[in-house]
Each structure stands twice: as structure tokens, then as C-alpha cells.
Amino acid sequence: IDLTPLAINMLMAYGASGRAARAAAVWYPDGASTCLLDAQNAFGSLGFIHATYETEIDPDCDSNPLATNPTGQPMYATITVHYEPLFFSTFGWPSPSSPNIWTVDVTSVDQVR
Numbered sequence: 113i114d115l116t117p118l119a120i121n122m123l124m125a126y127g128a129s130g131r132a133a134r135a136a137a138v139w140y141p142d143g144a145s146t147c148l149l150d151a152q153n154a155f156g157s158l159g160f161i162h163a164t165y166e167t168e169i170d171p172d173c174d175s176n177p178l179a180t181n182p183t184g185q186p187m188y189a190t191i192t193v194h195y196e197p198l199f200f201s202t203f204g205w206p207s208p209s210s211p212n213i214w215t216v217d218v219t220s221v222d223q224v225r
Contacts, residue, residue: 113199117161118214125165125191125218128155132189136169137222141180147173151189163195181224190219 135154139147151169158165170188171181181187195214 114195114197114214117163117198118195118216121160121163121193121195122216122218124158124160125193125216126220128158129189129191129218129220130222131156132167132169133187133220133222136173136181136187136189137224139173139181141178143177146177147179147181155189155191158191160193160195162198163193165194166192168192183224185224186221187224188219188221190217192217 131154132151136147136151139145139150148169151173152167155167168188168190170190171185173181173187193216195216197212197214
């Protein structure tokens with residue numbers, strides 16, 4: 113029962129991390145937007161099922177709208193999904209005092225162009 117929402121969450125995370133890595137890799141300084149803002153916008157509004165998430169771009173995109181990254185440098189976009197099982201947490205295992213959280217890291221990479 114819990115594998116279906118977990119698989120759906122992972123598929124959404126794979127798509128979002130791929131979009132964010134691509135946005136960070138092809139970002140061109142235009143003086144208006146930043147690499148970090150473009151990558152965060154590419155992650156989008158993720159509707160994970162019964163989960164929270166964290167995002168990270170590595171190496172850090174600069175918040176300066178005129179900063180550039182060296183051509184050929186890999187840009188990694190990572191989403192860490194913290195899924196709380198629906199079935200196990202409802203039927204008493206694990207106990208309510210120690211909820212079981214399944215954590216999945218999804219990383220995509222693209223080279224700066």
C-alpha cells in the first residue's frame with residue numbers, strides 16, 4: 113500500500129530535479145534573474161503525497177544576477193523527500209511516539225553550457 117505513493121513521489125522528484133539541473137546549467141546572466149531563482153522555479157510546486165521535501169543546487173547558484181558558472185561544470189539538483197507511510201503509521205507500527213519516515217534522495221546532473 114505504501115509503495116504506490118512512494119513511487120509516485122519519486123517519479124515527481126525525478127522530473128523536478130531534472131528540470132532544475134537543466135535550468136541551472138543553461139542559465140545565462142541577464143541582469144534580471146539569478147541562477148538560483150531559475151532553478152527554484154524549475155523545481156515548481158510539488159504536490160507530494162504525505163511527504164515533505166528539501167531542495168539543493170550544488171555547486172550553489174549565485175544570487176548575483178550577473179555571476180556566471182564555468183562552461184562544462186556539472187550542476188547537481190537534489191530533492192530529499194521525507195515520506196511518512198500511510199499504512200504503517202495508521203495501524204500502530206511504528207508507535208505514534210516514533211513515526212517512521214522514509215527518506216529518498218533524488219539527484220540529477222547537467223553540464224553548464
